[in-house]
Amino acid sequence: MSAPNIVKRNVPKDAVVHSATVSAPTNIAVIKYWGKANVQFNTPINDSLSVTLDQGDLRAVTTAAFDRDRLWLNGSEVEDAKTSKRFRACVDGIRSLATDRVDPTGKVLVSKEDWVNMPVQIASYNTFPTAAGLASSAAGYAALVASLVELFGAKESYPHEFTAIARQGSGSACRSLYGGFVAWRAGSEDDQWKNSIAEQVADEDHWKEMRAIIMVVSDAKKETSSTAGMSTSVATSDLLQFRAQAVVSKRMESIQHAIINKDFDTFGKITMVRFMGIDVADDTAEVVMLTFTRWIQINSMHAV
Numbered sequence: 001m002s003a004p005n006i007v008k009r010n011v012p013k014d015a016v017v018h019s020a021t022v023s024a025p026t027n028i029a030v031i032k033y034w035g036k037a038n039v040q041f042n043t044p045i046n047d048s049l050s051v052t053l054d055q056g057d058l059r060a061v062t063t064a065a066f067d068r069d070r071l072w073l074n075g076s077e078v079e080d081a082k083t084s085k086r087f088r089a090c091v092d093g094i095r096s097l098a099t100d101r102v103d104p105t106g107k108v109l110v111s112k113e114d115w116v117n118m119p120v121q122i123a124s125y126n127t128f129p130t131a132a133g134l135a136s137s138a139a140g141y142a143a144l145v146a147s148l149v150e151l152f153g154a155k156e157s158y159p160h161e162f163t164a165i166a167r168q169g170s171g172s173a174c175r176s177l178y179g180g181f182v183a184w185r186a187g188s189e190d191d192q193w194k195n196s197i198a199e200q201v202a203d204e205d206h207w208k209e210m211r212a213i214i215m216v217v218s219d220a221k222k223e224t225s226s227t228a229g230m231s232t233s234v235a236t237s238d239l240l241q242f243r244a245q246a247v248v249s250k251r252m253e254s255i256q257h258a259i260i261n262k263d264f265d266t267f268g269k270i271t272m273v274r275f276m277g278i279d280v281a282d283d284t285a286e287v288v289m290l291t292f293t294r295w296i297q298i299n300s301m302h303a304v
Contacts, residue, residue, distance in 0.1 A: 018101065018110065020150035021063040024143035026136065027052045027175045027182065028212060030271040031251055035234040035244065037186065041193040042086075042168045045234070046244035047252050049183045049201065050175045053212055060139035062124040064147040069119040073140070074126060081122075089168035090145050091120055097161070098152035115152055122147075141169035142176035160197035167196065179204035181259050183252065202259050209262075215300075 028051050033044035069091075071081030081087050101110040110118070122144060126136050145166040148154065156162060163174035167184070175182040180203040187196030233240050251270050258266040 018151060019063055020147050021061065022143050022147040022150060023055055023059045023061045024139050024146055024176050025052050025055045025179070026058045026060070026139040027172060029172065029175075030267070031248065031255060033171065033184065033186070035230045035240055036171075038189060038193060041196070042089075042171055043193045043196040044171060044184065044186050045241070046248040047183060047186050048172075048175075049181065049252060049255055050172065051181055051210070051212060052176060052179045052204065053214075054204075058127060058139070058214070060124055060126050060136070060143040062122060062140070062143035062147045064120055064122055064144070064151045070121045072123045074124075082119075086141070086169045087122075087144075090141060090165055091148065093165035093168065094145060094148040094152055094154045094162070095120075097154040097157065099155055101153055120148070120151075137170035138172035138176045141166055141173035144169060145173070146177065158194065160199060161194075163198035164194060164196060167198070174198035180206055181256075183256065201256050207259065207262050210264075 029048055030051060031047070031049040033046050033048040035045040037043045037045045069082030071078040071084075071087060078084075095115050098112045098115040100108045100112050102108050124140055124143060126139065145162055149162060154162070163177050163184075166177055167174035171184070175184050175198045178198060178200040181201040182198050183201050184198045185196060187193050251273075255267060255270045257263070258270065
């Protein structure tokens with residue numbers, strides 16, 4: 001379970017192009033958020049908590065450089081990326097926190113005022129299937145933000161600000177900026193949702209015995225995207241708001257206590273109750289995320 005890795009490239013004094021390459025992990029939610037409190041700021045209706053996976057197998061690798069505003073994902077250019085609301089939120093948000101880029105002697109290579117005039121080119125790839133349920137967007141946007149932080153030499157103006165920017169790209173991306181066990185606080189609309197941030201509950205060295213088994217049964221895209229599923233659930237589910245307001249806070253407290261005390265029985269029970277509660281129990285939501293294959297996975301987990 002690890003946070004983003006930074007691969008620094010030496011930039012010659014007379015270089016025209018500056019670049020930074022970063023890899024970021026995916027994460028698996030054990031208490032999931034399902035539904036947006038504010039679509040514009042991409043904030044959730046409830047707190048959530050995830051386990052960050054080790055980057056040895058599953059990661060997104062992103063290079064940020066200057067050419068013109070463009071985005072490649074897994075070798076294919078994304079059309080109109082420079083006008084994408086999510087892409088722009090991350091690029092412009094980190095750019096606003098930029099500092100001077102200097103060489104080892106202290107000479108200014110790029111002043112913080114000049115960054116705004118320099119377009120950014122992003123190349124990103126995943127080492128696992130995209131949009132197949134493994135939080136590819138979380139890893140991708142976390143890597144995007146981390147690479148831009150490195151490239152711009154960005155500095156936070158308040159704690160966890162980078163995570164607030166990452167969640168505007170993809171909600172769960174804020175949790176992939178840290179290793180170990182990470183909570184995303186839902187926050188409130190006060191001060192434009194700046195308190196909707198991710199915080200580390202325990203680092204990657206806390207519970208080294210913990211293992212995540214990933215069963216990839218298909219590399220096909222989900223029939224219903226998370227964004228569409230959440231929107232439909234919020235509009236049609238009778239139980240979703242009750243879960244967010246009355247249930248999640250107690251489970252968050254319990255699972256954080258279980259993590260700190262390495263209480264796997266409690267950790268496992270809460271994780272399974274969360275899964276069944278969202279995907280199975282609510283028959284009023286006009287969206288079905290549970291597949292027959294996932295039923296087989298559930299039975300396999302219970303058998304273990």
